[in-house]
Amino acid sequence: MRTPSLLQIQRTIAALVITTLPSGVWGHIPKAWGQTTASATAPTGNLSTRIAAMIAEPAVARAHWGVVVTSMDGSPIIALHEGQLFQPASNTKLFTTAAALALLKDATFKTTVVARGRLTENDSLDGDLVLVGDGDAYLSGRPVPYAMGKVKPAPPLHSLEEMADAVAASGLKIIHGDIIGDDTLFPFEPYPIEWAIDDTAWGYGAPVSALTINDNQIRLTVKPGAKAGAPAEVTLDPGIPYYTIDTSALTTAVANNPGRLEVERNIGSKIVRIYGSIAVASQPDTEEIAIDDPAEYAAVALKTMLAARGITVLGSAHAKHRTQMVTTGFLAETREPVDNISIPGTPQRTRGELDHPAALCKGCEGTLPADSSALAEHVLASHDSATVLEDVVITNKESQNLHAELLLHQLGASMGSEGSTAQGARVVRSFAITAGIDPADFVFYDGSGLSGHDLVTPRAIARMLYFAAAQPWFATYKASLPIGGIDGTLESRFTKAPLKGHVFAKTGSNSETRALSGYLDCASGRTVIFSILDGNHTPGSSADREVMDRIVAAIAAAN
Numbered sequence: 001m002r003t004p005s006l007l008q009i010q011r012t013i014a015a016l017v018i019t020t021l022p023s024g025v026w027g028h029i030p031k032a033w034g035q036t037t038a039s040a041t042a043p044t045g046n047l048s049t050r051i052a053a054m055i056a057e058p059a060v061a062r063a064h065w066g067v068v069v070t071s072m073d074g075s076p077i078i079a080l081h082e083g084q085l086f087q088p089a090s091n092t093k094l095f096t097t098a099a100a101l102a103l104l105k106d107a108t109f110k111t112t113v114v115a116r117g118r119l120t121e122n123d124s125l126d127g128d129l130v131l132v133g134d135g136d137a138y139l140s141g142r143p144v145p146y147a148m149g150k151v152k153p154a155p156p157l158h159s160l161e162e163m164a165d166a167v168a169a170s171g172l173k174i175i176h177g178d179i180i181g182d183d184t185l186f187p188f189e190p191y192p193i194e195w196a197i198d199d200t201a202w203g204y205g206a207p208v209s210a211l212t213i214n215d216n217q218i219r220l221t222v223k224p225g226a227k228a229g230a231p232a233e234v235t236l237d238p239g240i241p242y243y244t245i246d247t248s249a250l251t252t253a254v255a256n257n258p259g260r261l262e263v264e265r266n267i268g269s270k271i272v273r274i275y276g277s278i279a280v281a282s283q284p285d286t287e288e289i290a291i292d293d294p295a296e297y298a299a300v301a302l303k304t305m306l307a308a309r310g311i312t313v314l315g316s317a318h319a320k321h322r323t324q325m326v327t328t329g330f331l332a333e334t335r336e337p338v339d340n341i342s343i344p345g346t347p348q349r350t351r352g353e354l355d356h357p358a359a360l361c362k363g364c365e366g367t368l369p370a371d372s373s374a375l376a377e378h379v380l381a382s383h384d385s386a387t388v389l390e391d392v393v394i395t396n397k398e399s400q401n402l403h404a405e406l407l408l409h410q411l412g413a414s415m416g417s418e419g420s421t422a423q424g425a426r427v428v429r430s431f432a433i434t435a436g437i438d439p440a441d442f443v444f445y446d447g448s449g450l451s452g453h454d455l456v457t458p459r460a461i462a463r464m465l466y467f468a469a470a471q472p473w474f475a476t477y478k479a480s481l482p483i484g485g486i487d488g489t490l491e492s493r494f495t496k497a498p499l500k501g502h503v504f505a506k507t508g509s510n511s512e513t514r515a516l517s518g519y520l521d522c523a524s525g526r527t528v529i530f531s532i533l534d535g536n537h538t539p540g541s542s543a544d545r546e547v548m549d550r551i552v553a554a555i556a557a558a559n
Helices: 006-017 046-055 089-103 158-169 294-308 330-334 357-361 388-398 401-415 421-434 458-469 474-480 543-558
Strands: 064-071 076-080 110-119 124-132 179-182 217-223 233-237 244-247 250-252 261-264 271-279 285-290 317-320 377-384 503-510 513-521 527-535
Touching: 046 076, 046 543, 064 458, 076 458, 089 388, 089 401, 089 421, 089 458, 089 474, 089 503, 089 513, 110 158, 124 294, 158 294, 158 377, 179 294, 217 271, 233 244, 261 285, 294 317, 330 421, 388 401, 388 474, 401 421, 458 474, 458 513, 458 527, 513 543, 527 543
Parallel strands: 124 179, 179 317, 244 271, 250 271
Antiparallel strands: 064 076, 064 527, 110 124, 110 377, 217 233, 217 285, 261 271, 503 513, 513 527
């Protein structure tokens, strides 16, 4: 008898654990469904066989795969390892943004410039000028609403420049104290648990702060010099004096070899090291590097702007943080129920008016008072963020990690006990459980999915997508997802008919993890919910992404 090949064995095993069930039985499936022995599974159909063959291909067979497909009413169509835990990567944002839409709704957040001290008759401040963060993700030149590159962004510090203009228009001439960047609304936890150390140097791993500026990142551009042997040219945008550039990068003469550049910055360091080479005819190399301390950077930037407007600052520019004092373990804290979550209908609890600095002097923003001898605080300028509804679209379309983390902190501040990572995760957890998701099916340590400790089952993601479809905010939620071949992180995937414009899904990628979950218009005209996760794929390989996209095509063709 002929011995079966390893590939044939892999395909057989994969086919046996893929389950195709009749509609209407989703609610009767045991928690261990998808983890049973082969003899306990239902017969597989053509779609099951095709998926089994794909994930058994040699390039992806060593990865761990999970697949769930359901109808829009939650009835199961197909499932593979749907009850096993995977790292969700940016599919975590599906939970964070759903909770934000349900609980924060169309809230906005206000950054203020506050004079703290005595304002004298000669237009001087005997005290500090404080830039107070409120968790505003839009202190930048980012265009809103999301327009997929169709709207040219404003200069990166445009919003802060406007606030500096307002301070100058108030008549203030001399500040005897400091310029302070105050991000104490949230405890200072710049990096959630298990963020990879090599992520934190880059814009996508920028630190979290209640005082966020330009997405807490700076654009670094390296250009070749005029001739071979010349030093490479390095510029930063914005050009605020914050980082020191240490470069030994040189221009090379090899036209068909662009060279190799390396950029390094250690956590806590303000020295950016650039080395390697770039060919004389090469295009510029552009990188987004993270701002080490956003509140400090914002203070430095504001001081620089005030000086340019003729305002003398005698003190320094620095940050004011609030350290975390909670000693409860992260998981224990996040598993405390949030009693005031009611879905749908109950208005969210929000921060009180007097918690915001602008409440100190209503109606007097932008002008110096006539008698300020006893005035302790006075708002001179402010900036309102985009709405949460608009932010969710940008967060999901671009998979914007920092914005997801800020939404998580805002959820903690509004519905939990404070704006910490743990309290935000606590609110999202309670929200997900209220939405009908098994509490054993997920654990989140952040809002973006960068944490290596985040875990979720495919069926939990499918359940969240099913729950969202029945909510009044569903249109915004679905519209926030990248559209295959059209925009966001799916612009270059599913670019041809029949899938172009018919895949609405959140992507995810983190180390050797990949995810894709959302809504799919199928050949029959009906829409289905799907979640595809794979873990432990070969490093540096995109074969799993290609198989993932083929699975989506197979699902669309079979339904």
